[in-house]
Amino acid sequence: MTDISLSDPAMARKTAPPAEARSVRLPTQWIGVAPFFIFAVLFLILPTMYLIVGAFQDRDGGFTLTNIFKLFEQPTIRQSYMVSIKISLWSAVLGALAGLGIALAIVRGGLPEWVRSSTMTFSGVASNFAGVPLAFAFLATLGRLGLVTILLRDLFGFNLYATSFNLLSSWGLIAVYLYFQIPLMIVIITPALDGIKREWGEAAATLGATNWQYWRMVVIPVLWPSFLGTVILLFANAFGAIATAYAFTGSSLNIVPISLYAQIRGDVLGDPNLGYALAFGMIFITGLANIFYIWFRTRSERWLK
């Protein structure tokens, strides 16, 4: 492997830009990154492509759009996408607003330092506390024998389950998802809030802006892209999640990942290619969300350096 040594003239000329054409001609350069690309192709790209191609094939392997149309035609599938989008959207929007509120409180509210550091630490933990245990925690809190249910009944004489309240519904799941969505928002948006420099406020005040004008014309336009970008990230985060919902409601709640789970387990649709289309629909939606995320992110980074 001595041929890739520092006697390489491209490296000797330090000021020269990376010799792109040259490195392509030297195949030895690629040995360093080959394991990564082989790994990514075999275990990330090819399996995904396999499903995407399968989504556009009929049983005999011919090209068709029927599977994609069926996603819209079959009521249960259409319903599952609607419920999934509803849960992901609401948990993302509410999580983002609540997270922004808490982040504003700890950055701008003049609270003591320990409030900020403990909130950030807790947010780091809670944003990773998802999956099966999170469902257990909420069942133990708001279930029929949960502490909050019992306290409401014994202290206030309020029977939660006599109302139309149902924890195992899409709104129940949204409340559970907020437990990791809000902290994720706090973790991402706090650095963006820190990026709003005090000088901007002083500059605006010098020019005679009121507090409201400063927020409307400086802070909100600067924060807007990172806020929207994070909403989209939270959306994708909730859309792909399955473990919490599955442990929470079993298979009674009809959301896309749970339908797909049942399909992988036992081809409940009776049509493998429709199963691929179901998976394709998920990639399509999270992919679209992430394209918007990257777009907003690049827009927001202009200001937050």
Place this chain on the structure above:
Amino acid sequence: MKKRGAWWAWLTFFVGAVYFIVPLIATFEFSMRMKRGEYSFEAYRVVFASSQFQQTFTYSVIVAIFTILLGVFIVVPTAYWVRLRMPHLRPIVEFITLLPLVIPAIVIVFGYIRMYGTNSWLPFLGTITGTNVLLVIGYSVLALPYMYRAVDTGLRTIDVKTLTEAAQIMGAGWPTIIGRVILPNVLIAVLSGAFLTFAIVLGEFTMASLLNRPAFGPYMQNLGANRAYEPAALAIIAFLLTWGCMTAIQFLARYAPKSANRPN
């Protein structure tokens, strides 16, 4: 700014704290209720004494360790090489490492099941060992975004070029450079990526369940469907484990160098 803090800030913080702390208290209280009429740690005792808990937990810990090793093996040489020699590849590599955030885990494992079945050209799913290997691979893919970012941040703080030149002058080959020069220098970054990977892998449900492996995630799910008090105890245990991993990362961050000694 006032020192005391604005009333709305305190109110927001307080409401937020209630939403986040009440479920933890309630879960803890619930987990202590297993014996009638008194609080006890009975549910925890039952969980820890169960052989299923011990087996699945051990299994997941071993899988997590292999996942971290595979992740380090894939990510460290790549990130190093991209930084040193092929910076023009950076956007592509970064894009690929972010893909697991776009493609849900359930879709990735669906692809594995269809591609690597018994009759395929790479029949991972034909044997138990093969399925275990595939699970480790799948988890490494899930951890890729976190591992890559951690290692790349670590590499930014050291002078990769000078270290490599110095090692080469002393006659080191590439395995020595990566294993004995670069890796020790980014060890703190690698470790924080490792703890995050550990936290993700330990309770993961989707992949383990669909590959039918006896991991901790499916065990918890199964227990939740059949028991009342043990799941609450498990939720507390899982929360403490996540907390431990995050504390370790914060602790490590204090020892990480903040910037390069010499500008690159």
